[in-house]
Amino acid sequence: xxxxxxxxxxxxxxxxxxxxxxxxILPKKIRPFxxxxxxxxxxxFMSEFLVAYFILSTILIYLSALWLDKLKAKQKALSALxxxxxxxxxxxxxSKNKQLAVVVVCILINIGILAVLKYSPFFxxxxxxxxxxxxxxxxxxxxxxxxxxxxxxxxxxxVSYIHDVYxxxxxADRNLGRVALFMCFFPxxxxxxxxxYSDTAQKLWSGESLKYRNVTFGIQKxxxxxxxxxxxxxxxxLIVTNIFKNHEALxxxxxxxxxxxxxxxxxxxxxxxxxxxxVIGSGEMFGISIPENFxxxxxxxxxxxxxxxxxxxxxxxxxxxxxYPVTMSENLKKLTKKAxxxxxxxxxxxxxxxxxxxxxxxxxxxxxxxxxxxIMFGMYHFVLISIxxxxxxxxxxxxxxxxxxxxxxxxxxxTIVRTFLFVCIGELIFNSSGFYDSISLLKILFTDFSLKxxxxxxxxxxxxxxxxxxxxxxxxxxxxIVSFSKxxxxxxxxxxxxxxxxxxxxxxxxxxxFIVVFGAYGGSYAPIDPIYxxx
Amino acid sequence: xxxxxxxxEDIQPDADYENCTTLIxxxxxxSLQIISLVAELEDAFDVTVPTVEIKxxxxxxxxxxxxxxxxxQEEE
Numbered sequence: 001x002x003x004x005x006x007x008x009x010x011x012x013x014x015x016x017x018x019x020x021x022x023x024x025i026l027p028k029k030i031r032p033f034x035x036x037x038x039x040x041x042x043x044x045f046m047s048e049f050l051v052a053y054f055i056l057s058t059i060l061i062y063l064s065a066l067w068l069d070k071l072k073a074k075q076k077a078l079s080a081l082x083x084x085x086x087x088x089x090x091x092x093x094x095s096k097n098k099q100l101a102v103v104v105v106c107i108l109i110n111i112g113i114l115a116v117l118k119y120s121p122f123f124x125x126x127x128x129x130x131x132x133x134x135x136x137x138x139x140x141x142x143x144x145x146x147x148x149x150x151x152x153x154x155x156x157x158x159v160s161y162i163h164d165v166y167x168x169x170x171x172a173d174r175n176l177g178r179v180a181l182f183m184c185f186f187p188x189x190x191x192x193x194x195x196x197y198s199d200t201a202q203k204l205w206s207g208e209s210l211k212y213r214n215v216t217f218g219i220q221k222x223x224x225x226x227x228x229x230x231x232x233x234x235x236x237x238l239i240v241t242n243i244f245k246n247h248e249a250l251x252x253x254x255x256x257x258x259x260x261x262x263x264x265x266x267x268x269x270x271x272x273x274x275x276x277x278x279v280i281g282s283g284e285m286f287g288i289s290i291p292e293n294f295x296x297x298x299x300x301x302x303x304x305x306x307x308x309x310x311x312x313x314x315x316x317x318x319x320x321x322x323x324y325p326v327t328m329s330e331n332l333k334k335l336t337k338k339a340x341x342x343x344x345x346x347x348x349x350x351x352x353x354x355x356x357x358x359x360x361x362x363x364x365x366x367x368x369x370x371x372x373x374x375i376m377f378g379m380y381h382f383v384l385i386s387i388x389x390x391x392x393x394x395x396x397x398x399x400x401x402x403x404x405x406x407x408x409x410x411x412x413x414x415t416i417v418r419t420f421l422f423v424c425i426g427e428l429i430f431n432s433s434g435f436y437d438s439i440s441l442l443k444i445l446f447t448d449f450s451l452k453x454x455x456x457x458x459x460x461x462x463x464x465x466x467x468x469x470x471x472x473x474x475x476x477x478x479x480x481i482v483s484f485s486k487x488x489x490x491x492x493x494x495x496x497x498x499x500x501x502x503x504x505x506x507x508x509x510x511x512x513x514f515i516v517v518f519g520a521y522g523g524s525y526a527p528i529d530p531i532y533x534x535x
Numbered sequence: 536x537x538x539x540x541x542x543x544e545d546i547q548p549d550a551d552y553e554n555c556t557t558l559i560x561x562x563x564x565x566s567l568q569i570i571s572l573v574a575e576l577e578d579a580f581d582v583t584v585p586t587v588e589i590k591x592x593x594x595x596x597x598x599x600x601x602x603x604x605x606x607x608q609e610e611e
Contacts, residue, residue: 167587319566324586327570336574345546349570389567 004046006190006278007229012222015042016282019186023286024210031207035286036177039186043148046189050148053117054184057110061158062179064106065165065172071099072168103166107159114155117147122370152367153192154183156317161197163321170198178205185290187282191275193293193313200288208287213497218285220493223511224482225277230519231475232270237520238463240264244431247441250462254449257441259459261428265420266476268427269297272311296483301415303384303422314367318360326356346393354386361385372435380426471518536601542575543597552597559591569594576600582607 005011019038023031043051075095082088121142131138161179164170173179182201243252243260252260273294283290293312300306307315326332332352340348365378404411428445432438453459460466485492496507543552550563558564564572572594573584582604593603 164587167585169587320586320589323566324589327566328573328584328586328589333574333577336570337578340571340574345571346567349567349574352570353567 006187006275006282007226012226012278015186016285020210020215020285028207028209032177032181032205035185035204036181039181039184039189042186043184043189046150047148050146053113053148053151054154055180057113057154057158058180058183059176060106060109061162061183062173062176064102064162065179066174067102068099068162068165069172071095071102099166103162106162110155110158110162114147114151117145117151119366119370120145150189150191153188153190153194156194156314157183157197160194160317160321164197173197173201175205178202181205185283185288187279188290191272191279192311193276193279193291194317195291195313199291203288210285211287214287215285217493217497218281218283220496220508221281221284222278223281223508223515225274225279225281226519227475227511227515228270228274228277228479230274230515230521232472232479233267233274235464235468235472235520236263236267236270239459240267240431242462244441245433247444252444253453254445254447255451255454256459256462257428257445258424258449259454261424261445264431265424265427268431269294270479296487298420298423299416299483299487300419301412302388302419303381304388306419306423307381307385314364318364322360322363323356326359327352332356347390350389353389357382357386368430373429373432373438376435376438377426377430380429384422468520475518536597538579539576539601539604540597542572542579543600546571546575556596556599558597559595564594572600576604580604580608 015038019034022038023034026034040051043054047054072095075091078091078095079088082091121144124140124142128139128142131140161170161182165172178201179197181204182195182197185195185200185204188195240260240263242250243256244264246252247257247260276293280290280292291313295309295312297306297310300309327336327349332355336349336352339351342348343350361378361382362375363378364381365375368374368377399406399411406412425442425445428441429438432441482492496504499507540552543550547564547568550558552558555561555563569589573589576582576584584603584607588603588607593599
């Protein structure tokens, strides 16, 4: 049996209920092992023997963390015997150097495995390209590697664990099972979110009893995620694939390409956030709070705010482990201090910030995939966010002179629409098949734009009909109402749960019927594969 | 504490630093301001602020920032 999606009969109809029943009936002490066994079994179903890479990473961070603990204990013992402050400082420095070496080697091995499995063909291809441009006869054979599912996600979790132990944010865990479960809790294996040890590990190993409220809230969240994935994302897959894969063969114009960018952005959100809802709902059934990965991203008023609301756990990971370490490095701190004296309050920290932004967005692009279109996607955001920070005082000045209030509704709507358009252009680059394809799509978008083809019925030849459009419109309105209510601070789930049973249950049953009737499966529909599972 | 409030007002004016407890949560202090603030804190109070200290609970209010600075001074 092979799993390739959380929104499948195999997972929701067989795997999850079996794990839930086993967890519920077995004693508290056994429950963490049920979760660990289930997680490793699911990993095996998805990646088979490649699970060995995961086990290697887990054992490596486990042993490295214990080694760090030993070094720290030794440092304390030696410091207690030291006779002077200078001697204590020297002991501390020597120990810190050893600890740093352990952390660096551990991180390099983890990142090295990821780099070899995921990026080596990309780098070697580019190297061959350079050789051929230099008219050299050298040509390197491109090896083919298979990577386990979710390697990009668990590698970041591994790095955060060992880094946090080194920085004494958390203590090294002596329980290998708990470390392994934190790394591979079955709902998060495929598409994240990227969890932190301090947020989930203890709770995962606590073996808390099942509770009616947790189970029903989990089911509620799963149903909403299924609706987004099955009714919206799967329905859009055919037209989006047609536009992106066949835009040259079909001679599509800029209007249709713009529509493709818009529909892909909606599809990606529906697929990724829908799957994350299923992930969070699965965790919730066991009483585990998995961190939220989306917070109404399309209400963002700037690109940087968008990334605080979209794939939140990836953004915070880059902020904590790249942005701040780079800006807080000794050299950049000195640069900031000097620049503040010369450039003032706003522009002083800007040189260090822009260097850090570059590192973050280069890594962000590369994390998403081994391809120039992903690096271009990262650089696109780097440029937008850097410009946004640079022109902020100027735009405040202009708005002040024009007497435009940032907090008034028309300006808010303008900034939300502007951000959404920038996001759609970014996703156009993201979903292209390579660097040249992204350039070609952007060229069509900006040089051959026409609204005519959007309204002359030609879109109905691309894999969507009037019925699909109607279903999409209704479902998007439902998603919008829920998002808007959340944006206004309402807890929609609590509100529904507090309603009388004759109101509550028709809502749940209505949602199930809606998914069953209007889900895009069977016939000519081609359900979308989990997009982020490939990253 | 007064020196800290002065630094904060220089970095980001127009905030009620005496009473506000949501400087990070309400985006009054963003990444840019945090970078400036850390540079100033290190200069003014002779401390080193490690990156692990950069978390909302340490920067959400002037009192929390002050508590962090005092703790770091003791640890130095």
